[in-house]
Amino acid sequence: MGRGATRESVVRERQEPLRELYAEHPEEAITFKRVRAVSAPDSDAMHGRVVATAPEYDDLVWRYGTDRKLGGPHDAPNGGELLCAALAACMDNSFRLIADHLGVELLDLEVEVTGDVDVRGCMAIDPGVRPGFRWLAVGARIEPAAGTDPRLVDALASSAERLCVTLDTLRDGVPVEVRCDVDSGGDDDRA
Numbered sequence: 001m002g003r004g005a006t007r008e009s010v011v012r013e014r015q016e017p018l019r020e021l022y023a024e025h026p027e028e029a030i031t032f033k034r035v036r037a038v039s040a041p042d043s044d045a046m047h048g049r050v051v052a053t054a055p056e057y058d059d060l061v062w063r064y065g066t067d068r069k070l071g072g073p074h075d076a077p078n079g080g081e082l083l084c085a086a087l088a089a090c091m092d093n094s095f096r097l098i099a100d101h102l103g104v105e106l107l108d109l110e111v112e113v114t115g116d117v118d119v120r121g122c123m124a125i126d127p128g129v130r131p132g133f134r135w136l137a138v139g140a141r142i143e144p145a146a147g148t149d150p151r152l153v154d155a156l157a158s159s160a161e162r163l164c165v166t167l168d169t170l171r172d173g174v175p176v177e178v179r180c181d182v183d184s185g186g187d188d189d190r191a
Contacts, residue, residue, distance in 0.1 A: 050064060064077055080117055095156065107145055117133050
């Protein structure tokens with residue numbers, strides 16, 4: 001089956017009515033994402049939890065920790081690793097959706113994200129060092145079925161790179177508003 005659209009595509013079947021809807025009603029194409037970092041009994045300076053709040057996930061929880069380079073025990077994924085995981089997941093998903101749409105059978109797919117951070121930035125040691133990643137790299141290893149047209153594999157790779165939401169967000173940026181509400185607990189002794 002690796003030669004092209006020779007079988008029914010579950011992606012095409014599910015997306016076709018959505019494409020028609022979104023073409024006619026663009027406002028319907030907007031999807032809202034929300035997660036919360038929450039306090040938990042095991043929360044401390046080095047650990048916390050993030051909750052995916054979509055009703056379908058039934059409050060799925062991800063535990064996070066602090067990198068050993070920041071003095072943490074590195075016993076749970078840290079925010080940088082979760083960012084890399086988000087990019088790897090999104091790229092993997094893009095490859096799989098597009099492969100199905102193109103009729104490319106994937107025997108194997110592996111996406112790896114690497115990058116580095118100079119922690120002097122987030123520790124405020126050197127004001128000239130950014131706290132964020134210095135670079136990120138995505139490596140994908142694709143094994144299409146024997147006989148797959150190389151042009152389809154090229155189209156798959158270029159489309160996955162072009163259409164990955166997380167990659168696009170990281171490359172082109174997005175406005176981020178930060179708001180901090182302070183709850184004084186009802187007692188304001190500062191007056």
